[in-house]
Amino acid sequence: MAAFGHTFPFYAGPKPTFPMDTTLAIIVTIFLTALITFIIILPGIRGKMRLFWLFRVVTSLFIGAVILAVNFSSEWSVGQVSTNTSYKAFSSQWISADVGLQVGLRGVNITLTGTPVQQLNETINYNEEFTWRLKENYAEEYARALEQGLPDPVLYLAEKFTPNSPCGLHGQYRLAGHYTSAILWVAFLCWLLANVMLSIPVLVYGCHMLLATGIFQLLGLLFFSIATPLTPPCPLHLGTAMLHFHHGPAFWITLTTGLLCMLLGLAMVVAHRMQPHRLKAFFTQSVGENPGLEWNPEEGGLLSARYRSTAESPKPQYISLSEASSQEEHSKVPDPAL
Template identity: 80%
Template sequence: MAAFGHTFPFYTGPKPTFPMDTTLAVILAVFLTALVTVVIILPGIRGKTRLFWLLRVVTSLFVGAVILAVNFSSEWSVGRVSANTTYKAFSPERIRADVGLQIGLGGVNITLTGTPVQQLNETIDYNEEFLWHLGKDYAEEYARALRRGLPDPVLYLAEKFGPSSPCGLHSQYRLAGHYASAVLWVAFLCWLLANVMLSMPVLLYGSHMLLATGIFQLLALFFFAATSLTPPCPLRLGAAELHTRHGPAFWVTLATGLLCVLLGLLMAVAHRRQPHRLKAFFSQSSEDPTLKWRAEEGELLTPRYRPMAESPEPQDIPLSRASSEACCREERPGEPKCAL
């Protein structure tokens, strides 16, 4: 192949196109299916309950989808720069390209797109992922990229996040990603418990779990933001320098966490000040003609019966002569006749 003008090392085989993230696609499909189902059955609900029910379901689905999606997203920290840089090792030829970097909780994603795409008789359009989450060996993935002969900008950025790099980005982002991901899974569990409790007559505990959902999301942001406390490692591509900033996943998590905290606090305050309106919003009624339930949320499953003092006085209902004789025979069958 060198005889045909290719510079060693060359990228063997067809350039792979980075596949669509199937995990995010599945999450989106599941929650959209649930939303479509809600819209279909919505006409069967009457009155204001329809609007309340729609708001509850849409908000809950949004929070759950965000928690799962950002956990698998690669856009917690992003950066992009246009650079005039080398393309292949041992070659003086340079290309003009846009270099992108996306850092997630489980790895980094590096893109290289030529401007224009066709340069040096090749299509310059790369999208490569290097993972460090559990079950993945970052060093092995980087060695595999070297054997494949990826372009210089991709290998340069991947090397900066390697475990042997003096920048220390690997251990920094890897630990932050592990802790943030674990906390997000706890937030997702709290979201599930909040949905269960809000569908039962324990609204106060449901508000507490919703508040915990938001707190754990904000805690995940704290773990990931700790990576910005250390001095940044310079990422130079030719004369340009690549700078990173917080990406969409970070800001969406922040907004959703604050929303959960706000809703949890509002529900707790409404439960103390306006419990009847809160129960009406969740289509729950505390009125029962037989039992009187206690006002405390935690004692809703313990009925309080009406005391004897509040019970109506028994009424003496006069019986007919035939009914009285029949009653006496049942009580004293041995006597021939009852005294009336």
């Protein structure tokens, strides 16, 4: 390569980037497919049940999609800065670029975009990921990045998250990522159980599972906030500017969804205590549709069959045997006109 005028280090061309994380794209596609399928069959549902089912399905799919999506998202802690910084090692040339840092539960994503993109006769548009998932070695990924000769800003930020870095960010975010992800998987399991129990329906336990879904999401946020500082122990200098952290979209949407689950669960618990028949009607639409079924508060608020007592039943009409035989003989008397 030196014979063709290239200088060390050798930089590979920018990798083609997908505008969205492929894992998140798959999750969104699955839940959108389920929603579209339900919308197609929605006209077959009668009356007010159509609105009830639409509200339930949209809310449930939204909660499930958020729990899965944030678990794989890389935007729990984010930071971005526009700066003038060095581009290559052993070079005095500087570039003007936007540097972004996204920290997720499974690793770090670093972006470098030139302003403008074409500078120094190159396309400056990098999107690099360094993970600490199970069976993944962050130090080895960083070593490969050094061998590839990635730009200085990318290597500088990636080095701050290595296990041997004096900043100590690797241990904090890796621990927070593992335990927060585990808590979110428990929340997703509670969401599945809530859907099953509300469909049977076992409303009391379904309400409790919905409450548990929100509680586990908030617990995951609490653990992540305690384990990861918003102000890093060491400053992150990028050329003439400094990069600062703040909570990203994944954090705030998880907080919103957790509070939503808590509010819905509490509302359903209160409704079950105050007016259980209305809650039962909302989920089954069976009250008033079958006259043989009536509300029986003595049986825990469930719909049960109500049978008539002996006093309420109409008295049967008995016909004596002699009366029946006389009526038969009268019908057999020949007509004198014949």
